[in-house]
Amino acid sequence: MTKSEIIEPFLKRLRVSTDIVEEDERAISSLPIVARQVANGEAIASIGDRPSACCLVIDGFVLRSKIVGTGQRQILAFHQAGDVPDLQSLFLHVMDHDVSALGNCVLGFIPHGPLRDLIKHRPNIAQALWRDTLTDAAVFREWICNIGQRDATSRVAHLVLELYTRLKAIGRTDGLAFSFPATQALFADAIGTSVVHMNRVVQELRSRRLLDFDRGRISILDEAGLREAADFDALYLHLDPSL
Amino acid sequence: MTKSEIIEPFLKRLRVSTDIVEEDERAISSLPIVARQVANGEAIASIGDRPSACCLVIDGFVLRSKIVGTGQRQILAFHQAGDVPDLQSLFLHVMDHDVSALGNCVLGFIPHGPLRDLIKHRPNIAQALWRDTLTDAAVFREWICNIGQRDATSRVAHLVLELYTRLKAIGRTDGLAFSFPATQALFADAIGTSVVHMNRVVQELRSRRLLDFDRGRISILDEAGLREAADFDALYLHLDPSL
């Protein structure tokens, strides 16, 4: 994998959110990034760790999660190509949650030192990265609404639309479908329900012809109907930075 | 209210998270902040707005919330003296949620322009503010866990301990009690339950001698017991920036 393949999703994302100049791109190109294939479920950073590098998703998906006192796991976020899920470790030195691979993926590791230098000397990039962590927070807020106020069916519909919308923005959808290597159990951990109930919800959404789950592939059958069921409004994703 | 009284909670917070030099403090002191008394429930920024100033909490509390499709309100965060609840509006131009006063409070309004200049020229302050938005996100993540995985009793206990711990850090607790002008209905909107159930939970916590609610005042009766019931670990608040 060449250096330009490694940083391409990252650059793409930065370009949409800020006016990156040639010098910025050069600075990013000279970052010492080590790319690595990571297997499904492998830990990238764990609660209590003090990472010395950030992880850039190059291909595949990464999830963030936390184990609560009862031993149950809550999934906090899903990350796709171009995301830096643990950018916070630059400023919050101790991890307060876990980061792990969702399916097999390719990750790039950027040491904190050079990343800090980049932020210091390239204000455009600093701003784009700060903005990124803020949209992250906006997604967390929407998840709080989703889990706190909507019933399980809407929650699943909402999450599917979120994933679809974000993947579409980076051109990784296939019509109204996209590949996402998650089991129903994993989805259940994300929306805060039991696996059994998650399964019943999936069946309901299928029978209402809104969407379909099939071994790592999610297909939207009726986008308008799903939006309606999900109470979905993409505003919170802040995909258009000019707004 | 003098200028130094206005910026004192803000400076206090910045001092703990970064090495602020005298020049930084001078730059903050010369910010054009307009302080204003704001009444309970008054809107500070609403979804869809494009604010041109950020709001600094000087005294009292501010809440962030969002109305979902069913008309129900989910509270997303509570903010106290020294917080800038809508700092994100500097980079995410359209508000994706509402900000309003919780009880009567004193707020300072800082125009985006001077704030942006401050960030540009004072990297220490920029970093401290970035860090602040990151701890905000850490709190959102914990709320996702709280609402997603814990039962209503633990949720309430957890939220009370969060408020207590944060207020204690800025010296605004009174032994094991603190004043917090929230009704049970408001708490219910924060933890995602009905008012009726919230009330039953409060009664349970009272009868277990863990805490007491009384007209705007929350008293912890048994801190260890409450921690146990809440599954609370303050790590996610990142109160010690040296860690």
Added chain:
DNA sequence: CGCTTCATTGAAACGTTTCAACGCTAGTGG
């Protein structure tokens, strides 16, 4: 082939919501 993982099912138990009603308290105006 057997093993494991994932999806599916039924039935009972549980936590929570809903609705409707009532009591308390503080504030307001006659």
Added chain:
DNA sequence: CCACTAGCGTTGAAACGTTTCAATGAAGCG
């Protein structure tokens, strides 16, 4: 000073959404 009002806290009972447990089927893998 009292009656009235509005907001908040409290209660009971029935309905609802969801969990739990335990079991079964289907698919993928060494």
